[in-house]
Amino acid sequence: MKRTRMEKIAYPVVIAVLSLLCLSVIYPFLYMLAISLNEGADAAKGGVYIWPRSFTTINYEIVLGNEVIRHSYLITIGRTVLGTIGGLFVTLLAAYGLSYKKLPLRGTILGYILITMLFNGGLIPFYIQLNDLGLLNTFWVYIFPGLFSAWNMFVMLKFIQGIPEALIEAAELDGAGPVRALLQIVIPLSKPMLAALGLFTAVGHWNDWFAGSFFVTDQSLIPVQTFLQQLLSASDLSAVLGSNTNQEALARSSEMANITLMSIKMAVVMVSSIPILCIYPFLQKYFVKGVLIGSVKG
Amino acid sequence: MYAKLYKHRWQYLMILPGVVLLFLFSYVPMAGIVVAFRDFRIGTSIWDSPWVGFDNFSFLREPQFWTVVENTLYISVLKFIFGFPAPILLALLINEVAHSKFKRFVQSVSYLPHFFSWIVVAYMLQSFLTLDGGMVNQLIAKAGGEPIFFLGSTEWFRPIVVGSGLWKETGWNTILYLAAITTIDPQLYEAAKVEGAGKLAQIRHITLPGIMPTISIVLILSIPSLITVGMDQIYPLMNSANMQVSDVLDTYVLRSGLQQGYFGMSTAVGLLSSVIGLVLVLTTNQLSRKLNGEGLW
Numbered sequence: 001m002k003r004t005r006m007e008k009i010a011y012p013v014v015i016a017v018l019s020l021l022c023l024s025v026i027y028p029f030l031y032m033l034a035i036s037l038n039e040g041a042d043a044a045k046g047g048v049y050i051w052p053r054s055f056t057t058i059n060y061e062i063v064l065g066n067e068v069i070r071h072s073y074l075i076t077i078g079r080t081v082l083g084t085i086g087g088l089f090v091t092l093l094a095a096y097g098l099s100y101k102k103l104p105l106r107g108t109i110l111g112y113i114l115i116t117m118l119f120n121g122g123l124i125p126f127y128i129q130l131n132d133l134g135l136l137n138t139f140w141v142y143i144f145p146g147l148f149s150a151w152n153m154f155v156m157l158k159f160i161q162g163i164p165e166a167l168i169e170a171a172e173l174d175g176a177g178p179v180r181a182l183l184q185i186v187i188p189l190s191k192p193m194l195a196a197l198g199l200f201t202a203v204g205h206w207n208d209w210f211a212g213s214f215f216v217t218d219q220s221l222i223p224v225q226t227f228l229q230q231l232l233s234a235s236d237l238s239a240v241l242g243s244n245t246n247q248e249a250l251a252r253s254s255e256m257a258n259i260t261l262m263s264i265k266m267a268v269v270m271v272s273s274i275p276i277l278c279i280y281p282f283l284q285k286y287f288v289k290g291v292l293i294g295s296v297k298g
Numbered sequence: 299m300y301a302k303l304y305k306h307r308w309q310y311l312m313i314l315p316g317v318v319l320l321f322l323f324s325y326v327p328m329a330g331i332v333v334a335f336r337d338f339r340i341g342t343s344i345w346d347s348p349w350v351g352f353d354n355f356s357f358l359r360e361p362q363f364w365t366v367v368e369n370t371l372y373i374s375v376l377k378f379i380f381g382f383p384a385p386i387l388l389a390l391l392i393n394e395v396a397h398s399k400f401k402r403f404v405q406s407v408s409y410l411p412h413f414f415s416w417i418v419v420a421y422m423l424q425s426f427l428t429l430d431g432g433m434v435n436q437l438i439a440k441a442g443g444e445p446i447f448f449l450g451s452t453e454w455f456r457p458i459v460v461g462s463g464l465w466k467e468t469g470w471n472t473i474l475y476l477a478a479i480t481t482i483d484p485q486l487y488e489a490a491k492v493e494g495a496g497k498l499a500q501i502r503h504i505t506l507p508g509i510m511p512t513i514s515i516v517l518i519l520s521i522p523s524l525i526t527v528g529m530d531q532i533y534p535l536m537n538s539a540n541m542q543v544s545d546v547l548d549t550y551v552l553r554s555g556l557q558q559g560y561f562g563m564s565t566a567v568g569l570l571s572s573v574i575g576l577v578l579v580l581t582t583n584q585l586s587r588k589l590n591g592e593g594l595w
Binding site: 007014018024025028031032035044046047049091094096098100104112113118122127129131133150177206207210214225228262266269272280281284287291 | 299302303306308309310311312313315316317319320322323324325326327328329330331333338340344388391392394395396400403404406407408409410411413414415417418420421422424425426428430431433436439440465469473474477496497529530534537548551552555556561564565568569571572575576579580
């Protein structure tokens with residue numbers, strides 16, 4: 001293989017550009033981590049870029065001592081687990097039921113689902129309906145509205161229809177009803193697809209701040225991302241220092257005045273991001289597959 | 299007929315929860331659009347409130363509304379101009395990497411930002427750009443320059459939105475293109491090499507034509523999103539200082555409806571953008587049918 005001189009120069013340039021792009025993704029996290037592990041007043045002087053200069057864990061002690069934050073974490077975990085499992089369950093059931101091509105009214109039901117993807121009533125009528133159903137200001141406002149996903153339904157339908165019909169028919173000849181066929185054949189064969197869609201649903205729940213900010217007013221019901229959203233525009237630390245149970249850390253922080261709004265903010269954002277950073281490497285093999293399943297026209 | 303329905307009772311039972319949920323959370327709100335033509339106050343029933351015809355559409359005469367429309371289009375067109383070619387370019391670059399471990403590393407890292415919320419991105423921007431202690435302003439000060447109020451400036455708002463959008467989604471959007479590239483027959487490249495074609499010629503005559511179907515599908519699918527600028531991204535970056543350029547249709551509905559209580563008027567705005575959205579989707583579908591021989595559904 002011969003390379004022209006141009007290409008010999010170009011290749012290192014490509015590698016360098018890609019390395020820089022990777023750095024631009026990773027660096028902000030390193031920077032925020034460094035600030036969150038540095039004394040606030042010291043970091044404000046500037047010059048902390050990658051490594052904390054005046055190391056402290058006080059920011060994290062304060063953040064984790066706050067009851068609203070701790071509780072918001074539980075809400076986030078609760079809605080992620082419940083919303084993902086429930087969502088996959090409801091959506092898979094519908095997709096499986098609709099995978100029977102001879103089902104009477106099948107086309108009508110598919111049309112009924114498709115319409116919701118093309119047109120919606122908008123935010124305000126949706127809000128009024130949540131209000132009428134009594135879901136506003138309850139935990140369930142995070143779960144029920146998103147339980148059935150039309151998009152995921154079509155992806156699942158496409159996938160299930162790829163399973164050889166002979167397999168399902170054979171099971172049914174053996175006397176298995178549709179429920180047994182679902183449990184014994186369809187679900188085991190759909191695992192990679194379920195893993196991928198489950199992952200996307202879970203990330204959606206983990207990152208959603210909107211419902212918590214506009215459909216809920218009770219501070220004991222907000223998820224982590226909503227807490228972050230509220231703190232983003234805060235002008236002082238009262239949201240974090242109030243209802244804080246870590247008295248010892250509070251005393252320490254006020255004595256030395258070594259926490260700042262910025263250092264606390266960075267600690268909160270790291271606390272919300274670290275779980276994703278930790279599980280990310282293990283999830284990769286699922287999501288690439290997931291995007292590709294979803295992209296095949298349904 | 300009934301026997302046929304009964305024979306499939308299990309299937310219907312399985313579909314039922316989904317159908318009910320869509321009815322409650324999609325169809326009832328669609329019917330709720332009548333609020334746009336009524337004088338509705340929260341606490342009363344939609345159906346009892348008096349009809350007011352097109353009174354709620356008086357926003358069409360307000361210059362503020364047209365500023366919002368302009369902002370929406372401005373941002374979505376900018377995001378499209380930069381956001382559409384960027385993943386193609388990145389996929390081509392990644393594809394040129396011969397070292398497979400480095401290639402996988404680049405892919406993993408570039409997908410990562412997709413998994414973080416726009417709120418986290420907003421914090422990131424704050425940590426770099428804020429006036430008190432943001433890294434960029436510290437460096438500007440060190441270099442002897444005047445600090446810039448990036449986050450509260452009408453000039454910087456759009457570049458920040460476009461830039462952070464690129465940062466978050468470019469890598470993720472390469473997945474489809476990289477998958478399309480792997481389906482290209484390697485023999486084509488071999489033949490091109492024998493003919494003495496250089497890398498650039500191979501990209502131009504083999505890789506690009508090979509991923510052209512994917513490019514056209516992505517292009518078509520991005521048309522309907524032209525009037526929705528992700529509120530998720532805009533809202534966290536919005537403040538009173540940049541409002542004149544940052545207020546978009548979604549945030550306008552949110553503010554006038556949920557925060558100020560003008561339910562009828564904000565439903566009307568929502569209706570207008572839903573209808574435009576529908577028209578765009580249907581047009582897109584027609585377009586796709588003409589170009590690709592098949593519709594979107």
